Amino acid sequence: MASKRRDGLDTKQKAPGMADILAAQSRISGVAVRTPLIEAPSLSRAFGVEVYLKLECFQPIRVFKIRGAYNKLAQIREREVVAASSGNHGIAVSYACHLLDKSCTVVVPETAVQEKVDAIEDFGADVIRYGRYTNEREAKARQIVASKGGILIHPFDDPDIIAGQGTCGLEITEQLSEFDSVVVPVGGGGLISGIAVAIKERRPTVKIFGAEPTGARKLQPSLEGGRIVTVENPTSIADGLTSRAIGEIPFRICSRLVDGAFGVSDTEIVSAVRNLAVKAHIISEPSGAAPLAVLQGMKDISILGERVVLVISGANVSLEWLISVLKN
């Protein structure tokens, strides 16, 4: 029997499987994009392995989250939608609501990047700035649902969201016949768990690794401890990766299918954003460059094998910040 947490999330929901990801792929077709997967020869030369980039930064809203959000929202009847987000989930929910003719409220942190807030509002959502951490804005979002009705869309602890993100992994298996590992940014674990389900089904020997900020490290300690570890005050320049804990469904999936997660510092992330722009001509946000930061920081890259896919998850970044990084 399913149990309910105080926040209304059904914690015993079934983790999505390959059938859910295939259904999601069909559902999001024409909305999310089959993003390019390219080799980056200059990075391959620099690291002595074949480096491939899966360019989720080339989605319509420049971040992978449209996959999960649209897959979820296309299946619900509710017309009033609420989300709590550091930005990218909010952009995705706002965009999907715009396409599906639903009304939308997004609670963002007071520290949200202005460009992300602008993008959320651009597609017609109401934006409420509140608190700093995920739990604060989730509480605010639940309060809105309690008082006004509607449905709260969780950014990662939801099987339909995870199945949607999993389509990214499915595409990788369709686009590249042989590869040894995939490195994925880790916030709440929705993307890495979806990708892991798809890839381990199609390519069981491929290794799946997370890239998480040292200031918001949750996945590796959780995998090592066998239980969800919560970070009290997560901080990172990668604002998309600062949730306090991996979700319960993602944790269950990652425990089975993810091979480990590497920590990367803010300095390493900034260096990766710059290298991605200079060497591969790709603009990314800090979260999106975290997998390259892993490669840059590794002492023994052979763990990753000879053909490595980096998931460049997004590019919603303040232009001011981008300029400051690139001109150095």
Place this chain on the structure above:
Amino acid sequence: MASKRRDGLDTKQKAPGMADILAAQSRISGVAVRTPLIEAPSLSRAFGVEVYLKLECFQPIRVFKIRGAYNKLAQIREREVVAASSGNHGIAVSYACHLLDKSCTVVVPETAVQEKVDAIEDFGADVIRYGRYTNEREAKARQIVASKGGILIHPFDDPDIIAGQGTCGLEITEQLSEFDSVVVPVGGGGLISGIAVAIKERRPTVKIFGAEPTGARKLQPSLEGGRIVTVENPTSIADGLTSRAIGEIPFRICSRLVDGAFGVSDTEIVSAVRNLAVKAHIISEPSGAAPLAVLQGMKDISILGERVVLVISGANVSLEWLISVLKN
């Protein structure tokens, strides 16, 4: 009977039709990407019309030219390929040769953007810097073919190239049910003519307009004069749009199907690059932003109708230049 010009191009080749574009779509599937077409709400508000962006800057090589180059190269038997290019055609040919296991030489102008040259070399092509104008490097490329053999791939005056670029127009008709006009950057006319064939077949009432630099204005004078007009010393910050003349096949197509072309100054193009980044969060090269420059400069936007698609053709730009534009 087909006649041959001194440069070996078959000038009486048949212009491609819808069947060629549909065949190209199938041929390039999995290599070129079905790029996003999104509304840009902040631009829609600014101009009082619905503004949609077709993001060819999100192709694997960040420019539309992979469509035509791959469609051409996948059909030829020759293993040795030569191209003359200001950069983007060279990147596309180099990338397609890499995928198809052909060897490749690209002649670029002495003034080529270093990032574009790096990208050409990244995929394994030999690069030769020569001259400044299209005719100079075309002559050099023909000389290479004459002495070493192989096949010269023209950037636009080729039915297979045009059919490949036409898949961009076909996608627009599949992605958007109703629209009134499309604005396309004009260099040699390959992109606009391919798009025009696809769109006028599927949506005969939609208007197709070109965006061309005032310092390299060829299409509008050619349309008005009923013959190909050559610009002696084309200059523009939009290096992709500085060919001296529209191709013969593109001219024949444009004469039938294109509704006009607007001139934009370098100042207007730079302003458009900046606005696209600030208002729509899209990084583009000068050529790619030319259609937005048209909107910005129009006195009477009603000519374009209520739903306007701007083809943002590419984003291969020097980071140094980009920073200088964005930080102003």
